[in-house]
Amino acid sequence: MKKVLALITVMMVIAVMAGCQPEADQPPAPELDGKVIMITDTGGINDRSFNQSAWEGLQTLEDKYPNYEFDYILSNTETEYTSNIRLAVDNGSSLTWAVGYMLADNMDETAKALPDEKFGIIDVTGLSNPNLVQVAFKEHEGSFLVGVVAGMTTDKNKIGFIGGKTGDLIKKFEVGFRAGVKAVNPEATVDISYTESWTDTQIAKGFADAMYDQGIDIIYHASGNCGAGVFQSAKERGTGPEGFWTIGVDRDQRDEAPDNMLTSMFKNVGGAMAQVSEEYIKDGTFKGGEVIVLGLKENGVGLAPTSNETIPEDIRADVLAKVEEFKNKIVNDEIQVPQTEEEFEAWSIE
Amino acid sequence: MNKAAIITLFALTFRLAAPLLLTALGALFSERSGVVNIALEGIMTIGAFFALVVTYATHNPWLGVIAAIAAGIVVSALHAVVSIKFKANQVVSGVAINILAAGLTAFLLNVFYGHGGQSPSIDLAWQLPRWFGFLKGIPVIGPIIGGHTPGVYIAFAMVPITWFILYKTPLGLRIRAVGEHPRAADTLGVNVYKIRYFGVIMSGVLGGFAGSIFTIGEGAAFLEGMIAGRGFIALAAMIFGNWLPVRTMLACLLFGFTSALQLVIQVMGITTIAPQILTTLPYILTILALAGFVGRSVGPAASGKAYDKEGN
Numbered sequence: 132m133k134k135v136l137a138l139i140t141v142m143m144v145i146a147v148m149a150g151c152q153p154e155a156d157q158p159p160a161p162e163l164d165g166k167v168i169m170i171t172d173t174g175g176i177n178d179r180s181f182n183q184s185a186w187e188g189l190q191t192l193e194d195k196y197p198n199y200e201f202d203y204i205l206s207n208t209e210t211e212y213t214s215n216i217r218l219a220v221d222n223g224s225s226l227t228w229a230v231g232y233m234l235a236d237n238m239d240e241t242a243k244a245l246p247d248e249k250f251g252i253i254d255v256t257g258l259s260n261p262n263l264v265q266v267a268f269k270e271h272e273g274s275f276l277v278g279v280v281a282g283m284t285t286d287k288n289k290i291g292f293i294g295g296k297t298g299d300l301i302k303k304f305e306v307g308f309r310a311g312v313k314a315v316n317p318e319a320t321v322d323i324s325y326t327e328s329w330t331d332t333q334i335a336k337g338f339a340d341a342m343y344d345q346g347i348d349i350i351y352h353a354s355g356n357c358g359a360g361v362f363q364s365a366k367e368r369g370t371g372p373e374g375f376w377t378i379g380v381d382r383d384q385r386d387e388a389p390d391n392m393l394t395s396m397f398k399n400v401g402g403a404m405a406q407v408s409e410e411y412i413k414d415g416t417f418k419g420g421e422v423i424v425l426g427l428k429e430n431g432v433g434l435a436p437t438s439n440e441t442i443p444e445d446i447r448a449d450v451l452a453k454v455e456e457f458k459n460k461i462v463n464d465e466i467q468v469p470q471t472e473e474e475f476e477a478w479s480i481e
Numbered sequence: 482m483n484k485a486a487i488i489t490l491f492a493l494t495f496r497l498a499a500p501l502l503l504t505a506l507g508a509l510f511s512e513r514s515g516v517v518n519i520a521l522e523g524i525m526t527i528g529a530f531f532a533l534v535v536t537y538a539t540h541n542p543w544l545g546v547i548a549a550i551a552a553g554i555v556v557s558a559l560h561a562v563v564s565i566k567f568k569a570n571q572v573v574s575g576v577a578i579n580i581l582a583a584g585l586t587a588f589l590l591n592v593f594y595g596h597g598g599q600s601p602s603i604d605l606a607w608q609l610p611r612w613f614g615f616l617k618g619i620p621v622i623g624p625i626i627g628g629h630t631p632g633v634y635i636a637f638a639m640v641p642i643t644w645f646i647l648y649k650t651p652l653g654l655r656i657r658a659v660g661e662h663p664r665a666a667d668t669l670g671v672n673v674y675k676i677r678y679f680g681v682i683m684s685g686v687l688g689g690f691a692g693s694i695f696t697i698g699e700g701a702a703f704l705e706g707m708i709a710g711r712g713f714i715a716l717a718a719m720i721f722g723n724w725l726p727v728r729t730m731l732a733c734l735l736f737g738f739t740s741a742l743q744l745v746i747q748v749m750g751i752t753t754i755a756p757q758i759l760t761t762l763p764y765i766l767t768i769l770a771l772a773g774f775v776g777r778s779v780g781p782a783a784s785g786k787a788y789d790k791e792g793n
Contacts, residue, residue: 173705337497345483359701
């Protein structure tokens with residue numbers, strides 16, 4: 132028994148060491164000006180979401196800055212976050228990104244422990260470390276635009292919104308969306324529901340079922356992985372033009388329900404990563420301690436690129452023109468998109 | 482509330498209650514034989530995962546169901562060996578299995594599909610069929626009881642079956658005896674260990690099957706965390722049902738109903754009652770039941786205690 136235990140222990144130690152030193156045998160890298168390494172959350176690099184978008188963003192810099200190296204480290208479990216951030220620093224990363232709010236605590240801890248290193252994090256605003264730049268998005272502005280699409284597409288003037296957990300963040304999506312609907316179609320009602328979960332697809336499907344049963348023909352979800360339940364409900368019932376539209380969130384979710392997706396509220400994580408990284412690479416500008424919030428003006432949010440294929444053809448041109456019109460108004464500060472219930476109450480389109 | 486809302490409400494009640502009921506009946510077998518099983522969450526998670534993996538590979542949901550049950554058996558057998566053979570603390574073993582299931586499925590997602598978080602989706606055509614769709618023609622009642630996934634009908638059919646096994650067969654008598662007083666059962670020649678293995682493995686069979694509902698029945702993909710505490714809710718339902726099959730069914734229906742109700746009133750825009758209060762109601766009732774205020778919940782006397790044939 133003891134021998135077995137000893138053997139297992141030795142094997143585990145070897146495994147851990149092997150995991151930590153993946154590049155030990157490689158020849159030394161050529162002289163570099165620096166490295167930008169990003170740490171994924173558990174979604175992995177091909178998650179068709181955040182992580183993938185972030186990595187695609189960084190890759191756009193590869194040709195522009197051949198002296199720089201861009202890389203990522205995968206987090207297979209939540210317990211690896213802190214060690215992966217440190218691993219990136221040990222590997223010589225001059226700017227280390229954590230992708231997603233799930234890494235917020237780990238990033239906070241590491242940034243405090245390593246005050247001389249430079250860090251960035253996506254979708255987090257609540258931290259304050261002089262060596263950490265936080266990037267967030269004006270989701271209410273993007274949600275406003277998908278609200279415009281929904282308001283113009285609905286046949287029955289009944290639209291639904293399914294949020295994840297109640298809170299200020301998802302409220303921004305909800306209120307922005309309602310304002311967008313109201314701006315183009317004051318007749319339409321928006322039913323609001325919260326699943327109080329990010330993962331409970333069965334409950335999310337129940338919400339979507341209940342909404343479609345009530346004659347709602349478009350549902351916008353901002354409920355993370357719960358969205359799978361919403362799409363499932365729509366797919367089982369029929370297609371978008373038959374009255375079962377869905378609107379995706381965070382990325383272009385068209386693949387998840389190709390016949391039902393009206394549009395998606397797209398967050399340009401990759402663009403944001405590339406932009407902030409490039410500023411640093413170009414002339415060393417590093418906005419440590421700051422929160423960079425990207426809206427429509429900065430191309431941080433918007434309609435998913437495939438919207439010009441998914442919006443029904445007969446109204447497509449009108450809808451996209453209207454979206455463009457509102458986008459310009461928001462960019463030019465002619466319209467302030469509300470973010471809270473109070474702001475929405477007081478809000479009206481002039 | 483209009484007619485559509487009422488139909489949605491009751492149809493959802495059955496759909497939400499079914500996986501709870503299957504899992505709770507499994508727990509009933511385990512606890513009645515004297516083994517506390519809080520590994521249900523892990524069993525459901527593993528069942529959900531392997532149902533998806535096999536269905537995705539073979540395009541046959543029934544093979545997926547078999548895989549879910551097999552995976553449930555393996556996980557519950559682990560709990561059984563640790564609890565019965567090695568006489569370890571049953572609660573600790575259950576917690577460990579829940580953590581193991583979450584970690585293992587996350588890891589295997591990466592191994593099988595190259596990315597974590599979410600598996601690829603199966604086609605609608607590969608999902609479990611909908612049964613009794615022809616009933617939908619009956620006004621009001623039809624859409625409530627017809628056209629659900631097989632798990633819903635099997636769950637409710639399992640209630641009389643469980644009752645029959647427990648109360649009308651020699652096996653059931655032995656299960657109950659072993660759960661109440663294993664020493665007495667042993668002296669009468671009942672193999673306590675064997676009966677307990679049976680009880681725990683039944684919880685794996687039913688819990689694994691319940692898990693498959695999420696990935697190949699109502700859903701079409703496996704997502705980390707999608708079981709969302711239902712293993713524990715099933716356990717609470719069984720306790721609220723006082724370790725009795727029919728009452729457990731009623732408890733699951735109550736839990737399903739309160740979830741469905743909070744959901745429908747949110748969609749209907751009814752704000753007179755906070756949905757959060759409704760969702761917590763089942764748990765408040767369970768706590769009250771355990772404390773003896775509502776009915777009286779008393780578990781099998783030997784539940785949670787390892788049995789040592791040689792020892793004192």
